[in-house]
Amino acid sequence: MRRINTRDFRVATRTTSREINRRIALNLIREHQPISRADLARRMSVTRGVVSVLAHELIEQELIYEGATGETARGRKPTFLHIRTQDRMAIAVDVRFSKTYLMLCDFSGRQLALEIYDTIFAIPQFVKDLAVRVRRMLKTQGADGSCEGMGVVVPGMVDHRTGLILNAPALGWRDVAIRDQLAAATGLPVQIENSGRASAQAQLWLEREEAAGTQSFIYVSVSDGVGVGVVVNGELVRGHDHIAGEFGHMPLSLDGPRCMCGMTGCWEAYISNLATLSRYFGWNLSKLSSNSLRGAGPDSFTVLDLVARARGGDAKANTALQSTARFLGLGLATIVNVVNPDSIYLAGEVTTAWDLIEGTVREALAERALTTAAARTPLRVVSTHEYPRLRGAAALIAAPTFAAPRVA
Numbered sequence: 001m002r003r004i005n006t007r008d009f010r011v012a013t014r015t016t017s018r019e020i021n022r023r024i025a026l027n028l029i030r031e032h033q034p035i036s037r038a039d040l041a042r043r044m045s046v047t048r049g050v051v052s053v054l055a056h057e058l059i060e061q062e063l064i065y066e067g068a069t070g071e072t073a074r075g076r077k078p079t080f081l082h083i084r085t086q087d088r089m090a091i092a093v094d095v096r097f098s099k100t101y102l103m104l105c106d107f108s109g110r111q112l113a114l115e116i117y118d119t120i121f122a123i124p125q126f127v128k129d130l131a132v133r134v135r136r137m138l139k140t141q142g143a144d145g146s147c148e149g150m151g152v153v154v155p156g157m158v159d160h161r162t163g164l165i166l167n168a169p170a171l172g173w174r175d176v177a178i179r180d181q182l183a184a185a186t187g188l189p190v191q192i193e194n195s196g197r198a199s200a201q202a203q204l205w206l207e208r209e210e211a212a213g214t215q216s217f218i219y220v221s222v223s224d225g226v227g228v229g230v231v232v233n234g235e236l237v238r239g240h241d242h243i244a245g246e247f248g249h250m251p252l253s254l255d256g257p258r259c260m261c262g263m264t265g266c267w268e269a270y271i272s273n274l275a276t277l278s279r280y281f282g283w284n285l286s287k288l289s290s291n292s293l294r295g296a297g298p299d300s301f302t303v304l305d306l307v308a309r310a311r312g313g314d315a316k317a318n319t320a321l322q323s324t325a326r327f328l329g330l331g332l333a334t335i336v337n338v339v340n341p342d343s344i345y346l347a348g349e350v351t352t353a354w355d356l357i358e359g360t361v362r363e364a365l366a367e368r369a370l371t372t373a374a375a376r377t378p379l380r381v382v383s384t385h386e387y388p389r390l391r392g393a394a395a396l397i398a399a400p401t402f403a404a405p406r407v408a
Ligand SMILES: [Zn+2]
Pocket: 248, 249, 259, 260, 261, 262, 263, 266, 268
């Protein structure tokens, strides 16, 4: 049940209902492709005639295409419908404290080219350099004409509508407007979003099988910082001032370790890669300033190395991982008690040790979750090989095609 907003609505017309049916068809095709018109009609509980009209309109809009012919016992052979993704391109950019990742991909998130380079912190240079790289990549790949936009994700809070980066502590960026500059320099439409939220969008829009069943979920990405995306009833929760879902900065303890945001005891300060490494090396995060926190951590030794040592029998490495796992589980319990999602997706380097830490995470979750059912919330690990944050950046460009039109 949803209340109609009498201050912001669009009156439904015949065009609206057709548009909604087209989007329903489009999403069913995306989930079940290749799919015949007859099968689509069955799934939509409408006649073949209605589906033929919808399919015709979607083909005209160049959102789907007709593929191979299927087999049938008798009568005319059906042609299958597919989503048009292969020749629709997007540029995806993931800006992190350590490196910037730049990818050219198609609308399904399939990688066509990838560049990884040291992040530039000065804004004018960042924009100039990125624009040069993007233009070069499009040219080299012959994608000048087919690229429909550029999605950029950052570790921080973003006003998605204006593209203003409100606060990205890891980058030292506050109230930074780069969207229009990037658009002008590349000639592409640009979307900017928080990396955790964008990853949640990708989970919602680019994944086919399991994600289709989950409408309310949490996406937690643990890396340099902690990014969280909250999806409720198929929609990303942004909040009144664009900071909803910033669970990374919920305090686990008021006198805990120092966080990049300037406070102490945030969840992020307990579970980030830096937190895990500092446990292993015995660094004292509380003694570091925010600036030196950003610079701390040797490039040469990462959480992946730590995981390798734990697997090799290094007890200290295992203890550091288990400690992170316990805090991860405790934080997840709070999220479960607040949002009660149908599942939680976990991404980041530490999840490569899932077989070592799953027990500890689940135990901590069960300890604080308020009901038995909540304690059993499914935890799904997202493979780090697929660059989930880049897929999130791509989803900023690809997903609007599939979204339901907004009416009352
Ligand atoms: Zn914090």
